[in-house]
Amino acid sequence: MNPKIDQYDQKILQLLQEDARMSHAELGRQVHLSQPAVSERIKRLEASNIIRGYRADINPKALGYEITAMIRVSTQQGRPYAQYVASCPEIIDCYTVTGEDGAVMRVLASDVEHLQRIINELNAFGSTSTAIVLTTHVSGKAIAVPSLNENKD
Amino acid sequence: MNPKIDQYDQKILQLLQEDARMSHAELGRQVHLSQPAVSERIKRLEASNIIRGYRADINPKALGYEITAMIRVSTQQGRPYAQYVASCPEIIDCYTVTGEDGAVMRVLASDVEHLQRIINELNAFGSTSTAIVLTTHVSGKAIAVPSLNENKD
């Protein structure tokens, strides 16, 4: 799909997903390239929008969010939830999906009262179905380059 | 909840979620603190596990993942899917939740055949329900400090 991605790029992408603040020199040491070579590759990966940016990974619980919930909303036509979703800080993921449930969201709340307030507001857009997250097995796992995965044989 | 988080920390966390590679000097300019003061605060936020790390944000589509799907798995007792989930590179999120569906996963696939292979493997752990993502409204929205949000009045 993207013929320009080689093993060096794959490894750089992997390392930057583990630690986005790793220096170009350190990346070069790990992939056996010089620092300018790494810098040039990263610039190209950023320019081609393969690297969209670099984000600090924040621990919600450490900030007081005791509850994570997955809320499915069977959205009704003509109810524009996109704007609400963008403005509601507790909704950190929101996808429109196929099937009965028009939207799936991941929501953070300090406590059950807080969660209920959010559910009440989401009910304006359709019937909701809430599932509390008990365990987060993986969240934001590093993305691998698919072609390099499949062409290993 | 965390009495040590003030407006400076909140702003630093916000900026680092937008650009994790921003320099401490630049952060200092934006929050009106000196660079050593910013460095000390970040060190404290990292030590207290509020900042868990820094991740490159990779564009799945640019790497050839044309399909994102939400798969719900009604897991049956005694089927340990956690290990499979960890080892399957296509599963990038996985949560155990309350309710009928024991697990909710976000999955990347190159095409429908690729998606079907993953669903087939997940069927070993229980009956699955797959919804294709049509629109990603928000994914990984920046987390705000809840106490500072609510105590604005």
Added chain:
DNA sequence: GTTGAAACAGAAGTGCT
């Protein structure tokens, strides 16, 4: 909290192979 200095590390540009 601040500024300023020194030592070190990293980023970016240049030229060369």
Added chain:
DNA sequence: AGCACTTCTGTTTCAAC
């Protein structure tokens, strides 16, 4: 494409305030 070299910027630690 790659590397070596230089220069500028940033980080860290220290001092004194």
